[in-house]
Amino acid sequence: MFDGARPQPPAGPLAAEAAWKPTLRRAGVLLVLGLAWEGYGRWIDNDLVFPTLSATLAAFWRLTISGELPARALASLEVLALGYGAGLALATLLVLLAVASRFGSELLATLTAMFNPLPAIALLPLALLWFGLGTPSLVFVITHSVLWAVALNAHAGVQAIPPTLRRVGENLGLRGWRLTLRILLPAALPAVIAGLKIGWAFAWRTLIAAELVFGTTSRSGGLGWFIFERRNNLQIDEVFAGLLAVIAIGLVVEGVVFRTIEARTIRRWGLQR
Amino acid sequence: MLSPLLALKEVSVHFGTANRPVTAVENVSFSLSEGERLVLVGPSGCGKSTLLATVGGFLRPSAGHVLLDGVPVRRPGPDRMMVFQEFDQLLPWKSVAANIAYPLRLAGVTREVASARAEALIHQVGLTGFGDAFPHMLSGGMKMRVAIARALAAPPRLLLMDEPFAALDALTRRRMQEELLRLWHEHVFTLLFVTHSIEEAVLLGSRILVLSPHPGRVQAVLEVPEDRAARAALQADLHRLLLPEPADV
Structure with a gap:
């Protein structure tokens, strides 16, 4: 009865095989890199310069079991959550203003043009002057690193909404807040999520860097401070373990958290392939 | 006679700047009663889509009035559901x-x-x-x-359709036209339909409003007869009206 149904996305054994192969390739690449690391480490045979993979993993395991690494990671993530949250709240406010009025739109464009190219870490000296040594300074620079990327992307997303979709919303009697929330936000979601991902990457980098540069910003200290500390103690295997933790957290947030959000929303809706 | 469901009174729509105004629709009046299927037909640039958007409330008429059940249309609303051309x-x-x-x-x-x-x-x-x-x-x-x-x-009080089948392939378009008529027999809605296809207009309309381009003005209003032969004659008339040269098919 229906006309020319488009072929459904391939399913079954073929798709399973296609999804399985890249994973195998990725594992192969990791194996080669790991072997190279281990080999090089053994060859120079100097734990103070370049510990082997096995020594790094051992340190990572030891620090995880002792609870030190998870505690440091948690400290970093707490600060990050504060800054990320504040950045999101401000970005939401700016974008809503931009959607609502010409002035808001111009304001957002000007602010992002000014502050987006400014590395967040460059504001740290100023932040320390204003907020002192401690979490508020870190939160300030993280907020700065998140805000502009998210606002810029979300606004671009709203502007790229097909006019037909907006008219459909108006046709259904939606206006103002209801139109924004029910039509514009979901329609702009691909760009919003892209902004959130970029914001996350900026924030994570900025935080670790800030902790490294001005390490003693909080009592317990996060992963960046941990890395700095261990380097001073010449416990290089633990420095490597700390770096591994930074990478691992980055991968988990990118590959699990954001991927899940994407799969449940924009990929399910066909807004992203 | 009942008051019309939709009435356009001397509606004009202008676009553009004060220096270079463009008149899309000029002085168009017509009315539509319940259960009617009115098709707006005309070449591109005759302002038929503009007219539909005005009825939908997406555009304000520069002059004249659009009345739905006697009340001026101010903004889009679910009482005038629009089917767009875009997928x-x-x-x-x-x-x-x-x-x-x-x-x-x-x-x-x-x-x-x-x-x-x-x-x-x-x-x-x-x-x-x-x-x-x-x-x-x-x-x-x-x-x-x-x-x-x-x-x-x-x-809805009124169903608005803006060249809904124009982007479909010929076979699908044909089937959709028939199904729209079938749905009309089941639901008996009031339809305002825009197309540039004469065949589609004669097939779907109970009345046809022909618009002339630059600016859009009412050129003719034609009742569509039930009789097959009379319809073919109407189609030929429309071809003559809209195409200056006789179509050699």
């Missing part, structure tokens, strides 16, 4: 069933009643089994069926 008019984040049920949900109908009604409409437009599919999985013709079902879900 991206469905909400991609809602399933087929949810798209169709959405106008009912917004009108305050309970979830159960709305989904029952959506299910019935899905069946009527020949998409049984596709209720849970998302719009991106559908072909162009199927998307158009969903859009029509959604427009009929909370019965």
Whole structure:
């Protein structure tokens, strides 16, 4: 009865095989890199310069079991959550203003043009002057690193909404807040999520860097401070373990958290392939 | 005689700047009574889509009045559901069933009643089994069926269609035209339909309003007869009216 149904996305054994192969390739690449690391480490045979993979993993395991690494990671993530949250709240406010009025739109464009190219870490000296040594300074620079990327992307997303979709919303009697929330936000979601991902990457980098540069910003200290500390103690295997933790957290947030959000929303809706 | 459902009184629409004004529609008047199928036909640039957008409330007339049940149209609303030409008019984040049920949900109908009604409409437009599919999985013709079902879900006072079948292939277009007529017999809605196809106008309309271009003015209003031969004659008349040279087919 229906006309020319488009072929459904391939399913079954073929798709399973296609999804399985890249994973195998990725594992192969990791194996080669790991072997190279281990080999090089053994060859120079100097734990103070370049510990082997096995020594790094051992340190990572030891620090995880002792609870030190998870505690440091948690400290970093707490600060990050504060800054990320504040950045999101401000970005939401700016974008809503931009959607609502010409002035808001111009304001957002000007602010992002000014502050987006400014590395967040460059504001740290100023932040320390204003907020002192401690979490508020870190939160300030993280907020700065998140805000502009998210606002810029979300606004671009709203502007790229097909006019037909907006008219459909108006046709259904939606206006103002209801139109924004029910039509514009979901329609702009691909760009919003892209902004959130970029914001996350900026924030994570900025935080670790800030902790490294001005390490003693909080009592317990996060992963960046941990890395700095261990380097001073010449416990290089633990420095490597700390770096591994930074990478691992980055991968988990990118590959699990954001991927899940994407799969449940924009990929399910066909807004992203 | 009853007062008309829709009345346009000397409607003009201008675009552009004060220096270079463009008149899209000039001094158009017509009315539409309940259950009628009025087709606006004319070459591109005759302002037929502009006229439809004005009735939809998306544009304000520069002069004149658009009255729905005697009340001036000020803004878009669900009492005048519009079916657009574009395939991206469905909400991609809602399933087929949810798209169709959405106008009912917004009108305050309970979830159960709305989904029952959506299910019935899905069946009527020949998409049984596709209720849970998302719009991106559908072909162009199927998307158009969903859009029509959604427009009929909370019965509007007036159904507006802006060249809805223009982007479909010839076979699908033909089938959709017949199904629209079948739906009209089932639901008896009032239809304002825009097309540039003479064949489509004669097939779908109970009355045809011919617009001339630059600016859009009413050129002729024609009743569509039931009789087959008379329809063919009307089609030939329309061809002569709209095409300066006789079409050599």
